Amino acid sequence: MSSSLYSKALSRLAIAAAALAAFSAHALAAEKTLTIYTYESFITEWGPGAKVAEAFEKECDCKVDYVGVADGVELLTRLKLEGEGSKADIVLGLDTNLVAEAKATGLFAPHGVDTAALKVPGGFSDDTFVPYDYGHFAVIYDTETMKNPPKSLKELVEGDPSQKIVIEDPRTSTPGLGLLLWVKSVYGDKAGEAWEKLKERVLTVTPGWSEAYGLFTKGEAPMVLSYTTSPAYHMVAENTDRYQAASFAEGHYIQIEVAGMTQKTKDPELARKFLAFMTGPEFQSIIPTTNWMLPVGATKEPLPDAFGKLVNPEKTFLLPSEEVAASRKAWIDEWLAAMSKN
């Protein structure tokens, strides 16, 4: 068995080498290439990547090439490391918290796409970045073990400490930072005190979303910090209503995912065309059941029923990206101090 595996691996390497050679020959040919940097899960087998590429290639007479790195933060890191030499035409997958930092690199160009028709709760418009989907952070609870979920952030903070929640670390993960900003938006200067109370309910703080959600689905805690869209996955793919989002009276903090074109793109027109395509029905229809986020534009067909059952926050929080970039360190220090108290 093993020998066939190794020979398979070798042949794969050979194919990869051949593909590489073919690719460089291909690039010389007339067809244009659009290089999109994105996060890994966008281009995994269930991600939207392949369908998006197929749909766009039909319209553009070009070839879409993805480069996938771990996540949105890593995306920005890679761009910073590459600087002017980056091959990216499009960078897709930053979130609103990273926008100010991304602009500060000077690597992005204004998009010039009309985004007036796009619907993002709370509104979002930017001359450099175009939104393509969004989701609200939410506390997901297990209906089998939790009969009375908190109805507000206040209830979460002050509720029964024996009913635990798993959260993510704002030092290492995007949802973790999301909760930090959420608490900041609601409590302002009192955020530190709120964290001191919430600390009693926190089972543990994981480095990323996967660990937290893994602990939650193992039944270790009846609540986890995730997205309002998480129940949609369980309803659509697993046919279960067991996991639901708790609707919070104060409102929910939003995560908006955006894309932008680079200053150095070989073909600004093609890049702009992609950004416009991204807001159109083809792209928007692919997003909900592949990226498990909500579309910002019209879709070709109505969304699956499950999406209608999701929590739809009446109020949306979003702190300005500049403020987040400037104060993040201080806020994380505040969080650390509160969470480390005995």
Added chain:
Amino acid sequence: MFGATENRMTTAAGALSLGGILLFVGLAAIALLAQSRGGDAGPLFDAYLWRVTRFTLLQASLSTLISILFAIPVARALARQASFPGRIWVLRLMALPLGLPALVAALGLIEVWGRQGLLNTALAAAGLAQPISVYGLFGILTAHVFFNMPLAARLMLTGIERIPAEYWRTSPNLGMGPLATFRFIEWPAIRGLLPGIAGLIFMLCATSFTLVLTLGGGPAASTIEVAIYQALRFDFDPPRAIALSGLQVALTGALLILLKFVAPPPEEGETTGRAIRRFDGASGLSRLFDRIWLALAIAFVGVPLAAIAYSGAKADLLRLVREPAFHHALAMSTMIALLSATVSVVMTALMIRAERLALAPRRPRTAARLFAGAIDASTSFILLVPPVVLGAGWFLLLTPLGDVARFAPAVVIAINALMALPFVYRVLAPAMATHAVRTERLAASLGIGGFHRLRWIDWPALRRPLLMAFSFAMALSLGDLGAVALFGSEEMVTLPFLLYSRMASYRTADAAGLALMLGLVCLILTVLGTAGEEKPSEGRSA
């Protein structure tokens, strides 16, 4: 003296390996430092870092201590009870945790120790309402002991098994009881290995990241490694990341050096290489004692593993193993593990030999002593260099050469080979030292050298440690997530990577199935690693 050319070549190869390691790490650090744009990052050593450092040292010390205290009776029991049925599978079990990604192990441990775990379920059934909470220092220690106690026991066992058979023939004649046997025969053998084993475990625990955060219960439980990750990824502050790495190396390094000075080197005994027959451990009390320790160890390591396997078995395995993505990941993982293990074992063996040659003269020159010291240090401290730093540094170095994704496999292989060095060194160095003492002079006086020496003298005696080192290195590499996320290579989907990506897209059942597969591959490797264990007399005939 004989074989001067051969010795010179070995020394040169050892020097080359050492130079390669230093270059690989040094270049990455320089590239990252050169990249920084001189922003003002504030002071390095603030109250936060002070707290993190303290906690790092505390949890690593406790983890090491408990792992070792637990491992000693287990190793002794395995050595004394040399022929109970299933012993070989216990040895294999001991090598399994090494190959598991931290997240998989954490979820397995939760099944036993967690709020809904076996222990709390049993306690609840017994009428205890308040669950025992694993989250906190207790959870971190449990996880670290789960990973490291078996490692320590395996390494100690090889030490005890190198004790010359003559000792075991003599000790009953001297009327030595179990206590005296331990004190005068086994303990000296274990003691000599302790600085190496303790150092290795300390480093592994000090640099632990996912386990510490996931089971730590809150940010009060953070390690320096978390701060490094934060500096490099979220804050993008390479100089701070490098400075923190430097701090980690310096602090832990100082402790390791201290450890080396307080422990005396092992004594080597001459032997004719007859088969070992122990006459102790047969009495009822000894047997009971050994059985209790073995049962404890098997339960402690085995039950979480069984939980992982059980969750995995509930997944749609038939579909999973037919997926092309799985085939690709399996092939990729196996290839990377094979190559990095080979590089690691060959490099380490050469360096150990070169180190020995450098120290061979009665009064080695300063340069030779420095050379040997550098080899010793590099094989230890490499674990303290965070793979994220190496990955980012090499990304910068390779980017100018065009499509950087092409280099991802090579970088992963290099990083994995380096990270396995300390393990390989701990397995090979004591075995090679014993072997050299026993055969070096005789072989030299008989004029046996080169290939003949390798084939007829070295291989038979060193086959077992070599295979064990090889399987350790492969398992480590297999469980590694890879530090090349930046490279954006689509080819680089390994089994742990696939597992994480399923997990990240809600497919928890698939992830559990993949964890089971990963465990099975590791098990196959440990079978390879224990090849020859069943006939302990073989390989001692040198």
